[in-house]
Each structure stands twice: as structure tokens, then as C-alpha cells.
Amino acid sequence: QVQLVESGGGVVQPGRSLRVSCAASGFRFNGYGMHWVRQAPGKGLEWVAVIGHDGTYQNYVDTVKGRFTISRDNFKNTLYLEMNSLSAEDTAVYYCARDLGKGKFFDYWGQGVLVTVSS
Amino acid sequence: EIVLTQSPATLSLSPGERATLSCRASQSVSNHLAWYQQKPGQAPRLLIYDASNRATGIAARFSGSGSGTDFTLTISSLEPEDFAIYFCQQGSSRPLTFGGGTNVEIK
Numbered sequence: 167q168v169q170l171v172e173s174g175g176g177v178v179q180p181g182r183s184l185r186v187s188c189a190a191s192g193f194r195f196n197g198y199g200m201h202w203v204r205q206a207p208g209k210g211l212e213w214v215a216v217i218g219h220d221g222t223y224q225n226y227v228d229t230v231k232g233r234f235t236i237s238r239d240n241f242k243n244t245l246y247l248e249m250n251s252l253s254a255e256d257t258a259v260y261y262c263a264r265d266l267g268k269g270k271f272f273d274y275w276g277q278g279v280l281v282t283v284s285s
Numbered sequence: 286e287i288v289l290t291q292s293p294a295t296l297s298l299s300p301g302e303r304a305t306l307s308c309r310a311s312q313s314v315s316n317h318l319a320w321y322q323q324k325p326g327q328a329p330r331l332l333i334y335d336a337s338n339r340a341t342g343i344a345a346r347f348s349g350s351g352s353g354t355d356f357t358l359t360i361s362s363l364e365p366e367d368f369a370i371y372f373c374q375q376g377s378s379r380p381l382t383f384g385g386g387t388n389v390e391i392k
Binding site for chain 1: 321328330334340372380386
């Protein structure tokens with residue numbers, strides 16, 4: 167069965183960096199695009215970034231462009247999100263999600279990892 | 286950016302009743318719309334994609350309709366496990382965006 171397991175969250179000071187990971191199993195990882203979606207505490211969902219199946223295509227929401235980098239290692243079946251210059255507005259649960267197809271929707275989600283930006 | 290507006294914000298119903306949730310887009314998204322269910326402390330779950338296609342394993346009581354700017358998610362007869370928050374999401378253009386959610390609560 168499809169499994170996505172995030173890790174690497176925690177408390178980080180404003181302006182610092184953090185990398186979260188998502189380990190995938192139960193499907194052919196290198197055949198799917200992958201996304202990061204975040205949810206601030208008590209708020210709605212915000213799409214953050216997408217990466218193509220082979221890593222050659224990335225796209226970001228404007229609020230993280232230039233600060234966040236999505237990447238993947240298809241040998242390790244792992245998705246990453248490198249987050250730099252973090253601010254309180256980046257505090258959220260970060261979910262990795264598999265692309266259903268054509269970059270439009272998300273058919274499987276991880277359980278999420280909490281990133282808290284605070285001094 | 287396409288803005289999705291969901292209504293109502295809260296829907297108070299009893300088990301067995303029919304739920305009708307609305308999602309309106311600020312511009313046409315054709316049929317590139319999905320619905321997700323989220324329960325407290327859990328990740329969202331895909332229910333409907335391309336406006337009317339049920340995702341794998343989703344019960345037949347969930348149905349979606351609409352195109353262009355106006356969409357509806359219908360739960361024909363609410364089961365106890367259906368009380369949750371429902372989000373719509375457009376896949377027509379980047380950035381992908383979500384509606385603010387409808388909380389379906391027990392009356």
C-alpha cells in the first residue's frame with residue numbers, strides 16, 4: 167500500500183533553515199510527481215511546491231519562491247523540502263502528497279510534520 | 286491566482302440527512318476541481334477529482350457535480366464518519382489553490 171512518511175520537523179528560529187523529508191513506499195516513486203502542501207495551525211490548506219517525476223521540473227507558490235527548494239532522490243525514494251529564511255508565517259504542518267496525474271490533484275498524503283518558527 | 290469560495294462555512298446536520306456543499310471559483314476552472322475530506326489530526330483524503338470522478342475506495346454516497354465556476358459536493362445520506370471538514374481545490378492553473386473549507390458538524 168502507498169505510504170508517505172514525513173520527518174525532520176521541529177522548532178527553528180526565524181531566519182534559520184530546515185529540511186523536511188518524505189519517505190515513500192508501496193508504489194513506483196520515480197513514476198510520479200510529488201507535492202508539498204502546508205496547513206497553518208487551525209487554518210486551511212496551502213499548496214507549496216511540486217516536482218516532476220524525474221526532478222527536472224519544479225514550481226512554487228510565490229510566498230516561498232526563492233526561499234524553499236523541492237528536490238527528490240529517486241534511488242532513496244525520498245522527497246525533500248529545503249526551507250531557508252524561515253519566518254513565523256511558515257509555521258505549519260507540512261504534508262507531502264503524491265500527484266494523481268498531470269500535476270493537478272493529490273491522491274495520497276503523508277501524516278504531516280510540524281514546523282514551528284519561533285524565537 | 287484563482288480564489289475558491291466555499292459555502293456554507295458550517296453545515297449542521299443529523300446522520301441520515303443529505304449534505305450539499307458549494308464551491309465557487311473566481312474564474313473558470315473547467316472541470317479541474319477536486320474535493321477532500323479532513324478529520325481532526327489527520328491528513329486530507331481525496332474524495333472527488335475532475336469535478337465528478339470518485340477516487341479509489343470512496344463510497345458511492347459521495348458525488349460531485351459542476352463545471353466552470355460552480356461546483357457541488359453531495360453526500361446523499363450522512364454516516365457518523367462523514368462529519369469532518371471538506372475542502373475544494375482547483376487544478377486548472379498554478380498556484381494550485383484550496384477553498385476555505387466547510388465544516389459538516391453533527392446537529
